[in-house]
Amino acid sequence: MAFSPRRLLPLLRHHRTLATAASSPRAVAVFWDLDNKPPNTIPPYDAAVRLRLAAASFGPLRFSVAYANHHAFRHLPAPVRAARAERRAADRLEAANPSRVPSYLCRVCGRRFFARVKLVNHFRQIHEREQEKRLRRIDSATGGRRVRLVAALSLKMEKYKKAARELLTPEVGYGLADELRRAGVVVRTVDDRPEAADRALREHMVETMDRGKVGCLVLVSDDSGFLGVMREARMRCLKTVVVGDEGDGALKRFADSALSWKDVVSGKAKKEAASAVGKWKDRDLLKKLEWRHTPEEEEGESDIFDDASDAGDEEDGCLGLVGEGDKKPWWKLDSDSNDLH
Secondary structure, three states, X not given: OOOOHHHHHHHHHHHHHHHHHHHOOOOEEEEEEOOOOOXXXXXXXXHHHHHHHHHHOOOOEEEEEEEEEHHHHHOOOHHHHHHHHHHHHHHHHHHHOOOOOOOEEOOOOOOEEOOHHHHHHHHHHHHHHHHHHHHHHHHHOOHHHHHXXXXXXXXXXXXXXXXXXXXXXXXXXXXHHHHHHHOOOEEEXXXXXXOHHHHHHHHHHHHXXXXXXXXXXXXXOOOHHHHHHHHHHHHOOOEEEEEEOOOOOHHHHHOOEEEXXXXXXXXXXXXXXXXXXXXXXXXXXXXXXXXXXXXHHHHHHHHHHHHHHHHHHHHHHHHHHHOOOOOOOOOOOHHHHHHHO
């Protein structure tokens, strides 16, 4: 049977698919349920940065989004309330016994003050008004003049924002939305209705799966209402990771990998994520290399063997016709018969 190079094309395509699947990392999307898992123990910016670092261990991070209602941004966690109460008590004690050394430094102009209360008043009376004037100038400008004005004032505005985060207290809540946005998380607010955030989060997850540009979903929640979405993600051959506090919750039992929120906050989750990715790669490679029964290929092979057997039968028939006139056994020679005569 003649050898055809075309028979190698399916094998080459299969090996190319295996190499691509093994080398190309899957994109990761993070969905954060702030109503169920708010960052209470550490500052929101630090929590968001550590969460993004842990999610990036599973693959290139495509985006991270957080959903919550208005109450989550107005609510003050117990650690934040305790810290503010301690700060007010320290200010009162300092006002009663003022220091003789100016230990408080203004991060904008460099002036020093004997009490923190005087520094806050100075910041609000001077630098906060300057910032408002800059914003009004930018809002009134248009076109190229606006671009040049933003470029000229960007350093001063950034300097003011850094100092304000350290010194001023947010008027509403504890700056949860602003801190998350600063860390690169998209924050979306929903109405104060029951299950509004969960519904919006599920719809966003399904929409992301429909687009097909993400291979791994990271869900930060302990709510068992997301089981249906996780099941659909598994049916679409997507990897799922759950970050939560419940040790053996329903979501963690159904997901491909589970991380503890405490480990994410402490920064220990990166090692667990790296080991999980290694297990995923080995499992995917074994699935691609295992033999699978395909009736079409079996029928093609049986046809080839049938053709070969038919050809062999024809050759045997030709040999039978050639030796049909010779009736003596094959082991007897012509010389033996001549000797007998």
